[in-house]
Structures are given as structure tokens and as C-alpha cells.
Amino acid sequence: xxxxxxxxxxxxxxxxxxxxxxxxxxxxxxxMDSKDFATSLxxxxxxxxxxGKRGVWIKLPIxxxxxxxxxxxxxxxxxxxxxxxxxxxxxxxxxxxxxxxxASRRVGIGAFVMNSQRxxxxxxxxxxxxxxxxxxxxxxxxxxxxxxxxxxxxREVKExxxxxxxxxxxxxxxxxxxxxxxxxxLFFVCMLKPRSFDIQKQDQEVEAAxxxxxxxxxxxxxxxxxELFNYVAKIxxxxxxxxxxxxxxxxxxxxxxxxxxxxCNNPDIHLLTSGHQ
Amino acid sequence: xxxxxxxxxxxxxxxxxxxxxxxxxxxxxxxMDSKDFATSLxxxxxxxxxxGKRGVWIKLPIxxxxxxxxxxxxxxxxxxxxxxxxxxxxxxxxxxxxxxxxASRRVGIGAFVMNSQRxxxxxxxxxxxxxxxxxxxxxxxxxxxxxxxxxxxxREVKExxxxxxxxxxxxxxxxxxxxxxxxxxLFFVCMLKPRSFDIQKQDQEVEAAxxxxxxxxxxxxxxxxxELFNYVAKIxxxxxxxxxxxxxxxxxxxxxxxxxxxxCNNPDIHLLTSGHQ
Numbered sequence: 001x002x003x004x005x006x007x008x009x010x011x012x013x014x015x016x017x018x019x020x021x022x023x024x025x026x027x028x029x030x031x032m033d034s035k036d037f038a039t040s041l042x043x044x045x046x047x048x049x050x051x052g053k054r055g056v057w058i059k060l061p062i063x064x065x066x067x068x069x070x071x072x073x074x075x076x077x078x079x080x081x082x083x084x085x086x087x088x089x090x091x092x093x094x095x096x097x098x099x100x101x102x103a104s105r106r107v108g109i110g111a112f113v114m115n116s117q118r119x120x121x122x123x124x125x126x127x128x129x130x131x132x133x134x135x136x137x138x139x140x141x142x143x144x145x146x147x148x149x150x151x152x153x154x155r156e157v158k159e160x161x162x163x164x165x166x167x168x169x170x171x172x173x174x175x176x177x178x179x180x181x182x183x184x185x186l187f188f189v190c191m192l193k194p195r196s197f198d199i200q201k202q203d204q205e206v207e208a209a210x211x212x213x214x215x216x217x218x219x220x221x222x223x224x225x226x227e228l229f230n231y232v233a234k235i236x237x238x239x240x241x242x243x244x245x246x247x248x249x250x251x252x253x254x255x256x257x258x259x260x261x262x263x264c265n266n267p268d269i270h271l272l273t274s275g276h277q
Numbered sequence: 278x279x280x281x282x283x284x285x286x287x288x289x290x291x292x293x294x295x296x297x298x299x300x301x302x303x304x305x306x307x308x309m310d311s312k313d314f315a316t317s318l319x320x321x322x323x324x325x326x327x328x329g330k331r332g333v334w335i336k337l338p339i340x341x342x343x344x345x346x347x348x349x350x351x352x353x354x355x356x357x358x359x360x361x362x363x364x365x366x367x368x369x370x371x372x373x374x375x376x377x378x379x380a381s382r383r384v385g386i387g388a389f390v391m392n393s394q395r396x397x398x399x400x401x402x403x404x405x406x407x408x409x410x411x412x413x414x415x416x417x418x419x420x421x422x423x424x425x426x427x428x429x430x431x432r433e434v435k436e437x438x439x440x441x442x443x444x445x446x447x448x449x450x451x452x453x454x455x456x457x458x459x460x461x462x463l464f465f466v467c468m469l470k471p472r473s474f475d476i477q478k479q480d481q482e483v484e485a486a487x488x489x490x491x492x493x494x495x496x497x498x499x500x501x502x503x504e505l506f507n508y509v510a511k512i513x514x515x516x517x518x519x520x521x522x523x524x525x526x527x528x529x530x531x532x533x534x535x536x537x538x539x540x541c542n543n544p545d546i547h548l549l550t551s552g553h554q
Contacts, residue, residue: 080357
């Protein structure tokens with residue numbers, strides 16, 4: 001009995017073609033025996049090879065953790081994982097793979113919020129890297145999955161200090177590497193305008209929060225001695241003195257019909273460039 | 278025999294404390310039997326509970342794929358994965374976990390490169406979303422793990438067109454969600470100055486490359502009809518007419534002693550704010 005005849009007798013995995021000459025396997029959430037999976041996977045790989053397929057994707061829900069070892073033994077590698085699933089991929093051709101890379105950046109925000117007395121909203125953290133340093137810093141936080149940078153900045157300020165604020169601009173952003181496991185980090189310094197002024201610290205990770213004269217904030221040794229914090233303080237000062245242009249968000253439809261947020265120097269770009277139309 | 282006495286008889290997993298009240302388990306790269314691992318893991322969890330530990334991290338190299346199922350059965354969930362390892366985590370306390378989220382963004386760049394004849398460098402792609410659309414677009418690409426945005430922009434222009442270029446500014450960036458699996462996307466529109474002019478297309482994903490009058494690029498129906506592309510074209514035009522300020526990179530030391538890249542309106546921020554010192 002030839003290879004092809006044997007292959008015909010086992011159930012192949014259900015899959016759909018992707019835009020890049022590969023396939024995505026559909027796994028159901030119900031339990032599957034790892035031996036059955038091994039047999040179907042081998043037969044399916046043999047068929048995909050004959051069809052000249054390139055990348056093969058299998059998304060295994062965490063309940064199907066028993067199938068992970070089988071897939072790896074058949075040549076799959078990890079692509080990415082979320083709490084509830086693991087994405088595996090197998091590049092069939094002999095050539096170098098052109099598979100898209102995994103998400104590589106964690107995104108964070110720091111919020112510069114100044115009131116009309118030139119006082120800046122600062123917090124003292126009770127955990128992590130700044131624990132027990134006595135440093136007063138801007139409210140900061142991680143931008144959630146699917147969350148806009150401007151939404152995250154407003155949320156973090158509210159969570160850490162109870163202050164309602166309105167997003168104004170991204171003043172600058174910092175790129176750093178190897179900061180979170182092996183991942184890189186993009187940190188956006190955002191300017192917000194306060195809409196309320198009574199501080200009500202809620203976040204359990206924040207020890208204290210207050211309005212502090214900007215000069216006092218900037219004069220802290222920790223801020224003065226670290227080039228990056230020093231730069232950021234200067235940018236904030238330049239902004240409050242109106243000599244600085246950041247990026248403000250404007251929403252725009254994309255080619256796929258969704259709306260995305262474009263951050264640029266002037267959201268009124270229609271006016272800015274109308275002379276050229 | 279009490280729980281504690283039994284626990285003492287099995288080998289505990291080696292681990293180190295982290296900064297957040299949790300532990301990181303050290304797994305070696307050599308093979309380990311899944312039954313032995315199960316026994317050690319159960320005993321270790323029992324000890325971590327007694328010690329009041331919070332998050333427990335286990336990084337399993339792909340060679341130890343046989344241990345993944347054991348860890349999940351003991352209560353671990355996936356945190357993130359890279360081609361060669363899977364990171365699992367277990368939150369011990371009854372409270373809501375405060376574990377850091379996974380990297381959530383893929384980062385891409387688009388390169389606006391204009392020569393002195395007001396011609397812009399454009400490519401036609403032969404795969405993916407723009408395949409067979411006939412659209413001439415800016416060179417684009419994904420920023421690699423650990424790579425700076427400005428480095429990626431220079432690299433992509435070279436790879437796709439053979440042109441040497443110098444990074445000038447980030448003109449704008451776009452935030453979109455659910456664009457790559459469930460991940461979000463940050464796309465930076467970068468301005469580069471060409472240093473060479475002979476196009477030598479190398480990238481196999483690029484069908485053709487050319488210098489095209491800017492007005493011709495912007496007049497393509499695809500660009501005109503899509504709000505986002507239209508905005509970006511206007512920003513580029515505003516920049517080439519010198520009425521627009523983007524963010525340029527400046528390198529600065531961070532508090533942990535590493536150097537990171539800060540993108541802001543004016544890299545000469547020292548001069549800009551020197552009056553306030």
C-alpha cells in the first residue's frame with residue numbers, strides 16, 4: 001500500500017487557505033485524543049506538502065494542551081501565546097520563512113497633567129522599580145490590549161489619582177529594548193488637561209498622590225540626574241510655555257473600512273494643506 | 278505522615294524571587310521526565326503558598342514541550358511564547374492578579390523618501406493585502422524585535438528599493454486594533470532623506486519600485502479614496518513644504534543605565550529650554 005493510499009484512510013484536519021499561500025487549521029474546543037491528532041496531523045502535512053502550501057497555523061485553546069507536544073514533534077514551533085491559547089506554526093518550504101513576527105512591543109504611557117497654578121499631578125508608587133525611592137513621578141501605566149493610547153492615559157490618571165482629565169497630545173515617545181522579558185517597550189509621554197482637582201487615590205499600587213509645583217518636581221535629584229527624565233521634564237515645560245508641538249489624535253477610516261487613530265502635528269491637516277488641493 | 282513531611286522528600290524546583298513578591302523557576306535545557314516534574318512542581322507550589330508568594334513564572338524551552346501539559350494541569354496558564362520557548366504563569370493569591378500583560382503591539386513603519394525633483398520612492402507589492410491592486414505605495418515593513426524604529430525604516434527602504442537613506446523624523450503614527458490576530462498595531466510614518474538614487478529592487482515581495490512625482494502618487498484613486506492614506510499624503514506634503522514638525526530621535530540614558538531613544542519635536546531641547554534653567 002502506497003503512502004497516498006494510507007493517507008486517504010485517516011481524517012484530515014479541517015483548514016482554510018490564508019492570503020499568503022498557507023493554511024489555518026480549525027481546531028474545535030472539544031477534547032481530542034493526542035494519538036488521533038498525531039495521525040491526522042501527519043496525513044494533513046503530507047497533503048499540504050503535495051499542494052505546495054507554505055505556512056501552516058494551528059491555534060490550540062489551552063484545554064487542548066495535550067496536543068502541543070504532538071504538534072512540536074511534527075515540526076511546529078511556537079508563534080505566540082495568550083492566556084487561553086497557543087499559536088503554533090510550521091513553515092513547509094525549504095526556503096527561509098516569510099511568516100509575520102509576533103507582537104514585539106509593550107506600550108506604556110506617562111501622563112503630564114498640570115493645573116492653572118503650574119502644579120503637576122504626581123504619585124509615589126509602593127511597588128516595582130520605584131518602590132521606596134521616595135520619587136514623585138507622573139502617573140504611568142500599561143496600555144491594554146485593544147485600548148487606544150489616549151484612552152489609556154485618561155484611565156490611568158483616573159485610577160491612580162481620581163482626577164478626571166482630557167487628552168491633549170502625545171509630547172514624545174521613548175523606545176527601549178529588553179525591558180520586559182526579551183520584549184521592547186514604547187512609552188508615550190502624554191499631556192492631559194485636568195477637569196477635576198480633588199485627588200482621591202484609589203489604585204493599591206500608589207502610595208500617595210498630590211499636586212506639586214512643577215519646579216519642585218523637576219528639581220528632584222532622581223529627575224535631574226537621569227538624562228531621560230530630565231529631557232521629558234524640559235519638554236513638558238516647553239509645552240506649558242507654548243513653545244512645543246506634540247502629536248494630537250485624529251480618527252480616520254482605513255482601507256479595510258475600520259477606523260483608526262492617527263497622531264500627528266496638526267489634526268486640522270485639511271486646513272493646513274488646503275492650498276495644495 | 279503530614280503534608281509537610283511528604284513535601285520534604287521530593288526535590289523542589291530551583292527558583293529566584295522577583296521584585297513583585299513572586300518567583301521565577303529556573304528550568305535547565307536538559308530533558309526532564311514529566312512525572313518527576315509533576316511531583317516537584319506540586320511540592321514547590323505547596324511551599325510557595327506557605328511562603329505567601331504571588332506570581333510564579335516558568336519559562337519552558339521548546340525542547341521541554343513534554344512539561345507544558347503538566348504545568349497547565351497544576352493551574353498554570355500561558356503568558357507569552359516565542360519560537361523557542363513558552364512562558365507560563367500561575368497567580369497564587371485569591372485576589373485579582375497584577376501580573377504584567379504580554380507585549381500587545383506589532384510595530385510597523387512606512388517610509389516617505391523624496392528626492393530634489395519632488396519625486397517620491399514607491400513600490401508595488403506582489404503579496405498580501407495590496408497584491409494585484411496596482412497601487413504604488415511607500416516602502417513599508419515590520420520593525421524587528423529589539424530594533425529601533427529609525428533603523429527599521431532605513432533597512433526596509435534599502436531592502437525593498439536598494440536606496441540608501443538617512444532617517445529624519447517620525448511624521449505621524451497610527452494606532453489600529455485587531456489587525457494582526459487579536460493584536461494591535463502601531464504604524465509609524467517616517468521621513469527619510471535619500472543618499473543614493475539608483476533603484477535596485479531586491480526584496481522578493483516587491484514587484485516593482487520607482488521614483489514617482491508626488492502629485493501622481495497622491496492622485497491614485499486608492500490613496501485619494503481612503504481617508505487615512507489621504508491624511509498621510511497631506512502630512513508628507515506639508516512636511517516637504519516645511520510647514521510641519523515631526524518627532525526626531527535623540528538618545529538618552531535611562532535610570533537603569535541603558536540608552537534609549539526619545540522621539541520628540543526638537544532634539545535640541547537643551548537649547549529650546551535653556552532660558553528656564
